[in-house]
Amino acid sequence: MKYAFIRDHACRWPVLHLCRLLGVQRSAYYDWRDRPGQVIPAEELALRRRMKALFKASRDSLGSRTMARKLREEGFEIGRDRTRRLMKALSLEVRAKRKYKATTDSKHQLPVAENVLNRQFNPTRPNQAWGADITYLWTQEGWVYLAVVIDLYSRRVVGWAMDRCMKKALVIRALLMAINLRNLPPGLIHHSDRGSQYASRAYQRLLAQHGMVCSMSRKGNCWDNAPVERFFSSLKREWTGDRLYRTRKEAIADVREYVAVYYNAQRLHSTLGYKTPMDYEKDLNKVSGNT
Numbered sequence: 001m002k003y004a005f006i007r008d009h010a011c012r013w014p015v016l017h018l019c020r021l022l023g024v025q026r027s028a029y030y031d032w033r034d035r036p037g038q039v040i041p042a043e044e045l046a047l048r049r050r051m052k053a054l055f056k057a058s059r060d061s062l063g064s065r066t067m068a069r070k071l072r073e074e075g076f077e078i079g080r081d082r083t084r085r086l087m088k089a090l091s092l093e094v095r096a097k098r099k100y101k102a103t104t105d106s107k108h109q110l111p112v113a114e115n116v117l118n119r120q121f122n123p124t125r126p127n128q129a130w131g132a133d134i135t136y137l138w139t140q141e142g143w144v145y146l147a148v149v150i151d152l153y154s155r156r157v158v159g160w161a162m163d164r165c166m167k168k169a170l171v172i173r174a175l176l177m178a179i180n181l182r183n184l185p186p187g188l189i190h191h192s193d194r195g196s197q198y199a200s201r202a203y204q205r206l207l208a209q210h211g212m213v214c215s216m217s218r219k220g221n222c223w224d225n226a227p228v229e230r231f232f233s234s235l236k237r238e239w240t241g242d243r244l245y246r247t248r249k250e251a252i253a254d255v256r257e258y259v260a261v262y263y264n265a266q267r268l269h270s271t272l273g274y275k276t277p278m279d280y281e282k283d284l285n286k287v288s289g290n291t
Helices: 002-009 015-022 026-034 042-057 064-073 080-089 168-181 201-209 222-240 248-263 277-284
Strands: 129-139 142-151 156-163 189-192 213-216
Touching (some): 015 026, 042 080, 129 248, 142 168, 142 222, 142 248, 156 168, 189 222
Antiparallel strands (some): 129 142
16 A cells, blocks of 8 residues: 555655655645544454455355355345455455366267257256266376266266376266265266267266166257356366466365365355255255265
8 A cells, every 4th residue: 555655664765755756645645644543343353354264265266246145144244235345345356267178079989879958957856967077187297187977956066086097987987976975766867978988888888787867968069068067167267277286186186175175065056046065955855975
């Protein structure tokens, strides 16, 4: 702040020269200097500290709408307008979104399934429809790939795996995690893109063994799997951002924290009425896993 700079250096340089150098009126500086110090009430101080903590936990991704809802859940009486003003005063600025390319390899001769899901992204119960896909992160050791399985009912990540290679073993591990976590009813729709990993015989055999119905996006249409694409966008915008991981192990640990600690258990989703995926499932109380 310019006035604070002048105050701190007034013992060495004339105030007139400092004001001219910084382009401020000398009278305005003296008004600021002689103004009584502002006393912030304890409740306001606690609110500001909590806002900073929530924003830091989200890695600079929490907007004013979600911030206000989180604060109200914790007992603070605050609306969105005041939240927006305080965030501006505290310099809590959300990072801009970035775009990322897709990783689908659909140039293969394996059979592909019809788009059974057909963009019905809001099932009425858990384990009715899952979405799956792959993305990637860069490290100083090279690429590391992430495969996820998401329950479209709650947007909860129920299965995930990471590896240095984008092969069928990666997606199979993610699917096995989801299968082990949930009680699967027959006829669950499993939706993915047309990538060779999902079209592989081993993956298709696993779907059939557990009574799942295979559904695949239309060729070149990422919007047919929009909820999973949205998850990847949130991961890279809110968490990994421009971070440069030294090792794959470091990247895997960081993604694990996002999925297990933040995304499933703390992040509010507008699609779910501003609840976390785990809280949304607990409200229904019809799923087997709560971890």
